[in-house]
Amino acid sequence: MVIDVKTQRPYSVTIEPGALGRVGDMARKHKKPGTKAMLISDTNVFPLYGKKALASLEGAGFITSHFVFEAGEAHKQLSTVCDMYRALSEGGFTRTDFIVTLGGGVAGDMGGFAAATFLRGMDFMQVPTSLVAQADASVGGKTGVDLPFGKNLVGAFHQPMAVVTDPEALSTLPRHYFNDGLGEVIKHGCIADIALFEALEQGAALEDLTQVVGRSIAIKRDFVEADTRDTGRRMILNFGHTCGHALEKLHGFQGLSHGEAVGIGMVMACRAGERLGVTEPGTGERVKAVLEKYGLPTEDHFSKEEVVAATALDKKSDGDTLRVILIPRIGESLIRPMSRQELLSAL
Numbered sequence: 001m002v003i004d005v006k007t008q009r010p011y012s013v014t015i016e017p018g019a020l021g022r023v024g025d026m027a028r029k030h031k032k033p034g035t036k037a038m039l040i041s042d043t044n045v046f047p048l049y050g051k052k053a054l055a056s057l058e059g060a061g062f063i064t065s066h067f068v069f070e071a072g073e074a075h076k077q078l079s080t081v082c083d084m085y086r087a088l089s090e091g092g093f094t095r096t097d098f099i100v101t102l103g104g105g106v107a108g109d110m111g112g113f114a115a116a117t118f119l120r121g122m123d124f125m126q127v128p129t130s131l132v133a134q135a136d137a138s139v140g141g142k143t144g145v146d147l148p149f150g151k152n153l154v155g156a157f158h159q160p161m162a163v164v165t166d167p168e169a170l171s172t173l174p175r176h177y178f179n180d181g182l183g184e185v186i187k188h189g190c191i192a193d194i195a196l197f198e199a200l201e202q203g204a205a206l207e208d209l210t211q212v213v214g215r216s217i218a219i220k221r222d223f224v225e226a227d228t229r230d231t232g233r234r235m236i237l238n239f240g241h242t243c244g245h246a247l248e249k250l251h252g253f254q255g256l257s258h259g260e261a262v263g264i265g266m267v268m269a270c271r272a273g274e275r276l277g278v279t280e281p282g283t284g285e286r287v288k289a290v291l292e293k294y295g296l297p298t299e300d301h302f303s304k305e306e307v308v309a310a311t312a313l314d315k316k317s318d319g320d321t322l323r324v325i326l327i328p329r330i331g332e333s334l335i336r337p338m339s340r341q342e343l344l345s346a347l
């Protein structure tokens with residue numbers, strides 16, 4: 001399956017079982033043989049798939065080298081990027097060479113950021129291996145790192161030259177991280193695609209990952225194309241995130257994963273929508289049932305007062321107005337501005 005993304009710099013996402021062995025062929029559509037390719041991966045993913053990706057790149061005539069960083073969000077920081085710059089510099093990389101990011105969202109965000117900034121910008125190809133990276137992060141062009149005082153505070157919009165997605169790689173992804181990605185996949189069904197949602201109700205996330213990843217990324221693509229720099233319509237992608245982010249904060253960003261928090265946040269948003277007469281009654285129960293089907297949590301011990309107090313006003317909001325995303329029914333969504341007080345009474 002190929003999904004075309006038409007941002008300022010168009011590219012395509014190829015989703016295909018076995019695609020990892022064709023990374024080199026895909027790169028040849030953009031780069032000449034003899035070009036240098038730096039594979040950037042982490043200490044979990046490189047031992048699993050590094051050799052295959054490097055062999056494919058070499059087979060296609062590229063001169064390869066690799067940079068492997070310690071796996072985990074804790075290493076998504078400027079010092080790791082600085083080490084990447086050193087490796088690129090010592091390897092004599094120029095602007096016409098390219099980076100290949102192989103791994104989850106951390107490898108993609110950080111390797112993409114190195115590509116966006118080294119020599120003021122070079123090309124990169126994304127080879128996502130986690131569900132978050134395949135079904136969410138590989139479209140949107142956001143790259144970046146965390147700072148000690150906040151997540152994703154430094155970054156750049158930089159589109160990859162191509163994304164090569166192999167759903168078979170998900171077979172080695174630990175369950176916890178798989179579920180984290182599922183939260184966002186279910187969200188994509190809720191806001192824009194009833195067919196995806198129904199497939200998930202039938203168990204598609206365990207049986208037909210090519211379809212699930214493809215549908216999910218196509219939905220994100222549609223929102224991103226309408227709003228590449230994230231100033232308006234893309235906000236719909238925040239469904240479940242108003243309360244979800246608040247829950248993550250209350251948990252000190254530990255224990256509850258982002259996708260799990262978004263799942264609980266979606267159930268809360270449906271409940272609020274139903275009380276406000278915006279959401280068809282029973283929608284929250286349906287969302288809850290899908291989350292339960294895959295073993296994701298649907299509620300939390302924090303009170304609604306605590307959750308509402310922990311909600312953050314987004315960058316675009318004025319005064320005390322939250323922009324809560326509600327779904328009239330599965331597959332449809334809207335932005336509903338409301339005060340914290342209104343949200344609390346709706347919950």
Ligand SMILES: NC(=O)c1ccc[n+]([C@@H]2O[C@H](COP(=O)([O-])OP(=O)(O)OC[C@H]3O[C@@H](n4cnc5c(N)ncnc54)[C@H](O)[C@@H]3O)[C@@H](O)[C@H]2O)c1
Nearest residue numbers: 044071104105106107129130132133137140142169172173
């Ligand atoms: N750019 C965006 O639009 C965007 C969107 C969503 C999330 N993100 C970012 O993505 C990150 C979260 O993504 P993530 O969950 O992929 O994090 P991650 O890259 O840390 O991967 C999660 C864990 O799974 C391991 N892993 C990845 N693929 C594997 C595989 N196939 N087999 C075995 N192990 C594998 C990794 O080594 C890591 O330990 C966050 O930093 C978040 O900010 C970015």
Ligand SMILES: [Zn+2]
Nearest residue numbers: 184241258262
């Ligand atoms: Zn999210």
